[in-house]
Amino acid sequence: MTITQSSFSIEDGKYDDDGRMKRTGTWFTSSAHIVTAVIGSGVLSLAWAVAQLGWIGGTIVLILFSLVTLFTSILMADCYRYPDPIHGTRNPTYMKMVQNILGGIQYKFCGLAQYTNLVGCTIGYTITGSISMVAIKKSNCFHKEGHLADCKISNYKFMAIFGIVEILLSLIPDFHELSWLSILAAVMSFGYASIGIGLSIAKVAEKGHHVTTSVTGIAVGVDVTSTEKMWNTFQAIGNIAFAYAFSNVIVEIQDTLKSSPPENQVMKKSNLTGITITTFFYALCGLVGYAAFGNKAPGNFLTGFGFYEPFWLVDIGNLFIVIHLVGAYQVFGQPVFSLVESWGNKRWPQSKLVTQEYYVKIPLVGTWRMNMFRVIWRTLYVIFTTVIAMIFPFFNSVVGLLGAISFFPLTVYFPIEMYLTQAKVPKYSSIWIGMKLLSWFCLIVTLVAAVGSIEGIVTDLKTYKPFHSS
Template identity: 55%
Template sequence: MDVETNGKTVSQVDDDGKPNRTGNVLTATTHIITVVVGAGVLALPWAMAQLGWMGGVGVMVTFSCISIFTYNLLADCYRYPHPVSGSRNYTYMQAVKSYLGGRMHIACGIVQYSKLAGITVGYTITTSTSLVAIKKAGCFHRHGHQAYCKFSNNPFMAAFGVLQIFLSQIPNFHELTWLSAIACITSFGYALIGSGLSLSVLLQGQGRPTSINGVGVGPELSGEDKMWRIFSAMGNIALACSYSTVVFDIMDTLKSSPPECKQMKKANLLGITTMTALFLACGSLGYSAFGDKTPGNILTGFGFYEPFWLVDIGNIFIIMHMLGAYQVLAQVFFLIVEMGAKMMWPVSDFVHKEYPCRIGKMTLNLNKFRLVWRTIFVIISTSLAMAMPFFNEFLALLGAFGFWPLIVFFPIQMHIAQRQVKTFSLRWCALQLLSSVCLLVSLAATVGAIHGISHNLSKYKPFMYKQ
């Protein structure tokens, strides 16, 4: 459909017949920053403490530079076969299928959706950790900082799981735009509170000694444990740099002129540069404040006791962010399973039939398959979180698992296919070398995270952990 504007005919539909998109570099940059600023930011001071000034700053900057490069390669793959004039790929998996074929498409789906499922476990751990921290803050405020204030995460995880079971029955919950606004405000809120409290410690002259090499080997830390912590710290940083699961969703909001790939490259540079500056500030301030004793999460590890109300506000922000973010990501996983079920059982009432249900002034459509499947999923993810409620190690595992395949391997392979880079040419060898090095880093971080989880499980019985 065309309309007349200032004497010019302007189309209201895009090149694929869908409504015109209105996004630009600024909106794409905002989306990137909103996605990457998550609870993982609060683990960066701990990662900095394990790596030290040289390693911490070096790893953050290196990962950011690699991310800018590979996300730019990914931006060129939004259209197929040409970055400017080709047809649009609406999802990461669709782009992989276009450039690399069906087998790679399946492999990408397994990695992407496994990570999405894993993130729901991480969000459950993060939420319960913050809820326990609020309870502990009140306990320490009333009874003193030396009081015994340890509580089980399990009741809080169970309550969070029950709430998510109800929220999961709302179809298309991910389309509620206010969730993104809340996520943006609250994520910046707790990141700034954590950084601000760290800065206040430094301004009061109470900062702890730091080191260029991080936590030193000694009576409390063996050389082997130091190595495992370094690997786990790299996983924490890798998770903080990731927005690969939504990169094509962001590009799909950009107007078609100038070309989406050019706009996205500018947004990648602006977004990742801003992200890196925030990460360096948060990590550096937290490490400077607490030195070798930097907690795994600066708002829940009780590096700060007072003002307890501000610590509580920071944790409330985390809970609000996790509450909505869980559904935003879980809905993507839910929908792919339900699409497969509808294809497999095309005439089943159990899978297809909707039952209207009125709650107050709101009417919801309930579906038996959705009710059963989503409930089972939330129960499983909550049970896994209760069995392994270890914040840093689980975040490191998620970061390590997704970094190489989604941020490095697939973008590089699609670029090689798109530009028809000759095998064993200088560019081909350089790209494969980068991919190989990142694979080794991801494997090391994965092993470090798994070692940390297994080490904690040897000390704490499953479902019996107290924070």
């Protein structure tokens, strides 16, 4: 519902001074939002990433990305209001912030980066969801038929099932109606990460456990060639970057905070709390996972527990992943849906296909608000992402590429450029030069990670047999 100037009164306590609904968020709620936004499917590849980098390299890269993310998120906190960080006009979304501070060309670049990342994430979630469904099927097959049974299972059927579920959920018209799904997904992410950590600790503690680990990771000439080591290292950096990428929603999280105390002060505290908790969690998943599996750590560490015992706990962990990704797909897909539907309404305002709403009563569910354009467009989008996932079912390479694409522009470049403009930092001053150097360093890291991930996809394609069981 659109609120007009005459439909609210500031004095009634329901609205802020700019006419929007009054915000009630606190340091605690925003810290919780950050933790649930950051901890996602990227956590599954951290043990593999540490295996490529080793104890020293893996630890350094984990800490480095956490510090860079914390630093740039603090910069963004001061850009929430513009031109003054305390009394300026609110920027409720990331793209609005870029538009107001940096202008039109940068705004378009931001939109391209942000929506490419959103589409890429929905494809990645389809791949990951199917992998976990296959893991459940294999686990039960081995438990029933024995550890030597032939339990080859195709991912494609499960990708199709995942896609059908997403088509049904995407027919829910408004994002706010999916809050229950988002909360459920957040709980699931904590659940499967905790199960993975617990199983890893148990594996390390079990009698006779011995795996090969080293300070430099997988060994050249033993595990991989020198070229493969280089590409895997690049790809691992991208995977860790993807695990920390939450810039898509950071502005929206800050927009939930009460205006007093000042939002930027509360958000800085929340960023420190949320990223510290996340880094601790990631260190457990990556380092304990590496200790459990060594240089043979799988791309998705929850699928690496042999598919055997305790098969029921592994099944629960993978089920949690599936439920989480079903919800995460909608969280990342809804902004894409809204973008195209808003464009359609402006482009064809007289078309009944685009604008006409129908109310359909569904027993035990309620009234469904149906729009034909929405139904057709969202169904085609889910089909598109499912088909792309079937063509490129390479979990680690895809995750690394997504991390590379999104990390530099959304987590580093725009926050730094907006802060330099907002704070009116003098050109060529020590602060200006330091931030520019950080930006260039992160650009190089991003390009290296992207190249490594693309090479991984190309390598996988050479041995890839479409629609074969694995």
